[in-house]
Amino acid sequence: MKTLICLMALLVVCSLPAHGANPFRAAELSDMELSKLRGRYVMPDRIIHFGVTMSSVWENGAGQTVGAAVTFNVNGRAEPSLHVTDLSSQLSGTEGTVSPGTGTLVGGAGLTDVRGISQSVRSAGDFNNGLNNLEIVVSRGGEADVPAGGSTPWAGSTGFANEVGRVLIDRQGGGLKVMLDAGTQGSAMQQIGTGKVVQQASFTGDLNSVRNLVTLSVGLKELPLGQDFANCTLEQLRALRPVGF
Template sequence: MGIKSVLVSCALLASLPAHAGGLFQPIELTDPELAQLRGRYVLPDRIISFGVTMTSMWQNSAGQVIGAQVNLNVDGRSQPSLTVTAIDQNIGTGTVVAGNGNISGGAGLNTVQGIVQSVRTAGDLNSGLNDLSINITRNSGGTVPQTGAPLNGSFSRSNDAGAVSITPAGGGLQMAITPTNGQGFAQQQIGAGNITQQANITGSVNNVQNLAALNVALRDNPGLNNAANCAWEQLRALRKSGY
C-alpha cells in the first residue's frame, strides 16, 4: 500500500506574523517524495532556532555601496521576526564611468524551477558572487541575535551608488538593486520553492554579491546517548549466553 500524500506545513510557519506568513506556501508531497524522506528528520525539541538570511550588495568603482540584508528568524521562545538592515557605505574615492555594455537574452532564467544563479557582465574588471549556504550548529547556547528594523511590506533605500528595494513577490521576497550611471542590475528572490540570484553588469570595476543562508541551531539530545548505553548493556548480557 502506497504512502498517502500529505500536506506539509511546518508548525513554526503557522505562528508567523501576517507580514512573514506569506513567504512560504504549503506543498503537497507525492508518494515517491515521501519515500525519500523516511528516516531524515529532526525532532522539534532539538531545534533552538531556524532562520533565513538574504544579503544583496553593489559596490561601484568609486567605492560607493548600496544594498540590504533581510533576516527571518524563528525560535521556540518568541514570535518569528522579519527584519531588514540597509547597507549604505562609501569606502573609497573615484569616478564612476557610465556603463555602455549590452547584455541580451536570459529570459529563460525566469522560468527555471529550483535554484537559479547567474552572473553576466559586459564591462571590464567586474566581480560577481552568488552564494547559497546551509549552516547547522550544535550545542548552541541560545538564539542568534537579530538586528535591523521590522520589515512590514516593502522597503526601499537609495544613495549615490543606486537604489535597493525589497518587495513581496511570488509568495516570497524579492530584493533588487539598480545602480546609478547605468552599471547594470542585480536581483535575489526566495519563495514558492525557488531561489533566484542574478547579476547583470554593464559597467566596469563593480563588485556585486547576492548571498543567501539557511541557519539552523540544534541542541544535543542526551536521551539518545542514554538509549545507546542501554542497548549496549543488553548486547553485553547476550555475550554471556553465547551470542
Template sequence: MKTSYWLAAACLAAALPAHAGFKPIEIQDQELSQLRGRYVMPGRIISFGIVMSSTWRNGSGDLIGATSTLQVQQATVTPQFYVTTINQTGNGTIPSLGTGNVIGGAGLAANQGVTQSVRAAGDGNTAYNNVSINVSEANQAPVILSNPGQALLSGQTITGSGPAGSVSVSAVNGGVQMAILANSNQGNTLQQVAQGNVLQNTRLLGNNNLVNNLTQLNVVLQNNGPSTGALDCNLTTLNGLRNMKF
C-alpha cells in the same frame, strides 16, 4: 503501501541475517523525494533562520545594499523578516558610464529550484552568487538581536539609496525579493526567495564593480545526543548492510 512502510521494511530487511529470506531493495529517487524532513525528531530544531544579503560596490568605492533576516524560535510569536539597508560613500569620484548591453534572460525568473546567473558586458567586474545551508548543534537557541532592523510586512517595500545606486526589499509572491539598480548604468542585480525557489541574477554593464548575493539557511539542533540503546540500534542496522555488501 505508503512510502514510510516501504522504507521501514527495507531497513528491517537490512538488519536481518542473510538466511532470513529478505533482501534490501533500492529506494527510487521519486520515493526519496517524499521523505524530506522526516528524520528530525519533534522538538529537536530549536532555531531556524534565513539571511539574505545583496551588495554592490562600484569602481569609485561607493557601496549600496541590504540585509534581510528571519529567525524563528519556540518563543517567536510570528515569523518576521527584518531589513537593514547599507549605504557607503567611496572616494567621491563618479564611475565611468557603463556602455555594455546584455540581451535576453527573461526566462531565468521562470525556472524552478535554485537559479544563479551572472551576465557581464564590462571589464574588471567580480560577482558572487552563494547559497549555503548551515546546520549546527547547541544547548540553547541563539539570542535574537534586540534591534534587527525594520520589520518587512506583507506587500511592503523598503528602499534605500546612495551614490552607488538604489536598493529595494519587497515581500511579494509569498517570499522576499531584494533588488539593486546601480547608478551610471553599471547594471542591476536581483535576489529572490519565494515558494521553494531561489533566484540570484546579476547583470553587469559597466566596469570594476563588485557584487555579492548571499542566501543562507541556518538550522540549530538541540545538542541532546542519542542514547546508548539508540546508537546500538543504528550500528546494528549498518552492520547488516555491510554484511550484504551495501
C-alpha cells in the same frame, strides 16, 4: 548438532523470496518514496530555531556601495521575526567619478522561472566581479542569527538609496525578494520562496563588484545523555518499504 544447524540455515535461505536473497543489497528508491523522506531525519521537537539571512551589496569603481540585508528567524515556539538592514556606505562627496555603463545584456528572462536553485552572473562590461553564494548551516544548541547592527523590524516593502543606486526588499509571489538597481552599471537580484532560490548579477558597466549571499541556518536541540533517536529514524524509514530492508 552441527548438521542440524546447517540444515535449518539452508531451509531459511531457500525460503527467502528472490528479491530478499541478499537483505543487505542496496535498493533504489523511486522519486515518490524519496519525496516522503522530507523532514523524517529531524524530530519536530529538536528544532529550536530556523533562520534565513539574505544580503546583496553592490560596489562601483569608486569604492562606493549600496546594499541591504534581510534576516528571517523562527524560534522553537514557531514565533517569526523579520528584520531589514541598510548596508549602503555613507558617501562623503570626495569619491572618484564613475564612467556611465554602455553595455547591453540580451536574453536571460527565463532564469527567474527555474525551479530549485538558479545562480547567474552576466557581464557586458570589463573587470567586473560577481559572487552568488548559498550556505546551509546546521548547528547544535546556540541562538538564532542576530540581525546586523542598525536593523529595523519589517514594516512592509522597504528601500534604501544613494548615489550608487537603490535596493528594494519586498514580498513578491509568496517569496522574499531583494532587488538592487545600480543604474547604468547593472543590477542584482535575489529571491527565496515558492520552491526556488534565485541569485543574479548583471553588469553593464566596468569595475563593479556585487555579493549576493544567502545563509540558511537550522539549530537543533542538544540530545540528553543516553537518549538515542537513531531507532526512531530507522522505524520511520522501515515504514516506507513494506517488504522491509
